[in-house]
Amino acid sequence: MTPHSPGLRAFGFDGPVDYIKRITYDIWNLPHRNLELIRRYYAPSTAIHLDAGDLVGDETVIANTHARLRTYPDFHGTIDDTIWTGSEEEGYRTSMRWTWTGTDTGGTTYGPATGRPVTFTAIANCIVRGEVIIEEWLGANPLAQARQLGYTLEDALEATRYPQTPRVARPAFDFTRTAEGDLVRQAFTGALDGWIESGFYAADCATAFAPDIQRDGAGAMTEWANGLRAALGPLAAEIDDQYSLQASDTLPLRVATQWRIAGTGPQGPVEFSLISHHHLVDGRVTAQWLAYDELALAHQGIALPQPATAV
Structure with missing residues (x-):
């Protein structure tokens, strides 16, 4: 998927804050949850960089979202803030901080369903060209999720596999110091x-x-x-x-x-x-x-x- 313009207004969005809010809520929140929109706003080549290892492509995002919703069918996210830079001419970089809640009724990688509620936060930094996120860096803490579900650090270590020496990709651009x-x-x-x-x-x-x-x-x-x-x-x-x-x-x-x-x-x-x-x-x-x-x-x-x- 290749956007025809680096900007967002040609696609019906009133700038980057409107874009982040609308796509996030339309994809993941009820009552309008629509996972098919992931194929519109993420490309097959989109890389999401984490210390846990990269996720690549819209289909991977869809699969991970299905897994999350099996665990937390009542998943609901709220955007706390979006900080951004860029322009219609050059495209945008956005940093979205959000909080989501859900109840573990489907079980996690740590163990069977606990029935416990979870409050989770994350910050996602995205490069946006047209209406497509072409690269993303995600800051999130899965150990906080495990703690809220009643699991220990040892439980979480046993249940997960991470790269031996995580290396998160550096952005391929310079930023302006202020x-x-x-x-x-x-x-x-x-x-x-x-x-x-x-x-x-x-x-x-x-x-x-x-x-x-x-x-x-x-x-x-x-x-x-x-x-x-x-x-x-x-x-x-x-x-x-x-x-x-x-x-x-x-x-x-x-x-x-x-x-x-x-x-x-x-x-x-x-x-x-x-x-x-x-x-x-x-x-x-x-x-x-x-x-x-x-x-x-x-x-x-x-x-x-x-x-x-x-x-």
Whole structure:
């Protein structure tokens, strides 16, 4: 499938936010759920990059969606935010953060149906040409799903298979560095290095570390970063893509960043991807969402501290 135009308006969409909202809800949400639309908005060559391994092609997306709906027939997703960049002339890059809920009545790879409800979050970064997603990077944490269903880390490791050394594809383009993007870079990499007290984070900053791990306060970021450094030693963080959006003077400036983080684990060098959304107010981070795959790290011998209870 080859789009005739890089833009979206020729296909009846009022820009990238409208596009992401309409295709997401029309494909996956009741009452209008229509999986056949996947063949319209994904190409046979579309690659979806994850630390768990790439998914390629519209038919793979359809098969995975059927499997998810067998587990969660009441699946329902809500888009929390879409940050984007681009134009009708060059096409768009979008970063969609969304939350979906469902009840496990069909069983998962971890075990038979539990009857438990799940709340899951993910961030999907897409390259859109015409009305087709030609490439996507997905930040998601399946271990959070397992925890909410009552399974342990050991259960999840036994039930899943990951590449021995995950390598997520780098985007084949450059991005434009901006002042707000540099602020996020300094705040995030500073926290990874252990100097969050520099003032980049608001004292009451809210952080979603996983769908079931959400904490308030800059100290929570320090704890998380300390846990990563304890597991991986000194960390190196690179940015693969980044862009921001300011909807109005009264709303936070929103920054989407695609990170590549490297360290050394018990089995050798480790590299994993993380997609973040940051809110900035008066030059400080007031809220952030971090989407990465804990299970991929665990398969490489990196077991991060688990929450006492899932929420």
